[in-house]
Amino acid sequence: MLDRIDFEPVFFAPFVSSSMKVEGEWVDYNGHLNVAYYTLIFDRAADEALSLLGLGPEYARKRGGSFFTAETHVRYLRELPPDSPVRVALRLVDYDEKRLHIFQSLHHAREGWVSATSEQMALHVDLKSRRVVPFPDDVLERIATMRASHAALPPPEDLGRRVSMPARY
Template sequence: MPTLTTYQTRIIPDWVDYNGHLRDAFYLLIFSYATDALMDRLGMDSNNREASGHSLFTLELHLNYLHEVKLDAEVEVHTQIIGHDSKRLHLYHSLHKVGDPQELAGNEQMLLHVDLAGPRSAPFTPDTLNHLQAIVAAQTDLPAPAYIGRVIALPPAR
């Protein structure tokens, strides 16, 4: 299985800034919708969240802007599971023009499974773990994305 295509959209005028590019906040909106779609694939759709009282919270994310995205571009998000433990999910979203392998932006996320009654962290349910493990197994042959595990820093002064 290649990376999952989790979201597709067209870049609309309200999302474009004064430079004619997709505004930085809307990259994250697109990636957020892709995370919602991944939750659905993991069996954590709105009905499940309401019934179980569990959800995913974002602990940390990094966004890399790699190439311009312009008005009316048709884009899609590909999602790769990097890893998980009993409560956390590490994933990577990449933004592409539909049908084009060039990565326009990358988004690394660490998510936490949460019991909303606390709220407090909670282990994934067996059903969610099964869905998660099936995706991981299907993506075993994918290379690690180039933009994971990075930190923001200036180069040392010369």
């Protein structure tokens, strides 16, 4: 993962993470990836993508800002067995001066099928005050560039889904 931004990043649509592997200790007694580790994989991919925006560990250390997750909706679509290679596709759906709306899909890296999706709202935070604050202009410019790249993609099919029981009619 990048520690600093000293170049103009290129934003692919969507961003695709580095390959990861379902580790043995992440597998539960059902023989598949435990629910907690889906979040870990999504988080690692988001860190990788958002580092391109200048929001990585170096930003937190030097500029005192970071992003916190305010809300997440994860859908589990297909089991991942031990040792499965995975990648995450991340799309910046929208943003404003303080927030990022992100949609991610977790794919089997060799076979391509989707195992899970995660929709997330992240907030830009001043680490000293622990308050939500606007992004600096240079970061906001990179966010706008990433969003313009991702805007060419069709909306994700599962975007904006809510948790509910089906109607009984």
